[in-house]
Amino acid sequence: xxxxxxxxxxxxxxxxxxxxxxxxxxxxxxxxxxxxxxxxxxxxxxxxxxxxxxxxxxxxxxxxxxxxxxxxxxxxxxxxxxxxxxxxxxxxxxxxxxxxxxxxxxxxxxxxxxxxxxxxxxxxxxxxxxxxxxxxxxxxxxxxxxxxxxxxxxxxxxxxxxx
Numbered sequence: 001x002x003x004x005x006x007x008x009x010x011x012x013x014x015x016x017x018x019x020x021x022x023x024x025x026x027x028x029x030x031x032x033x034x035x036x037x038x039x040x041x042x043x044x045x046x047x048x049x050x051x052x053x054x055x056x057x058x059x060x061x062x063x064x065x066x067x068x069x070x071x072x073x074x075x076x077x078x079x080x081x082x083x084x085x086x087x088x089x090x091x092x093x094x095x096x097x098x099x100x101x102x103x104x105x106x107x108x109x110x111x112x113x114x115x116x117x118x119x120x121x122x123x124x125x126x127x128x129x130x131x132x133x134x135x136x137x138x139x140x141x142x143x144x145x146x147x148x149x150x151x152x153x154x155x156x157x158x159x160x161x162x163x
Contacts, residue, residue, distance in 0.1 A: 035071050043076075051087075062096070070104055077109075085122075092126075 037053035052069035072087035085105035
């Protein structure tokens, strides 16, 4: 019984293995904004977030998941690895991985993500910009142009090498 007590007293020990967990989202690593909570301002952090209340402002949880629950109402721009919309969102979403708008979800705003999923019955009004790995538009455009130029560029270099 002494050993579990010693483990319980060392609060920093259970937190340390957090990066070694295979998935970045587990229920233990997820914060929750309950139905009756209203937050106005900037939400930042390094853990996943489940919103069932109301948030106005901005949400930036890069590398984590943001889930807007069925009761959630969000008027904010959201930046995260993965964004799941079950409730109502008004704002632009930027996800390095994917955005899921479920059947009861409602999104009014632009989406920038590597992948997007919109279920039947969902409401969506806005633009979609698919980017590999959530890279900024200029880098994606440069890569697209670079690929085109990269195909033609090696040929003259090879010709120059032959001559």
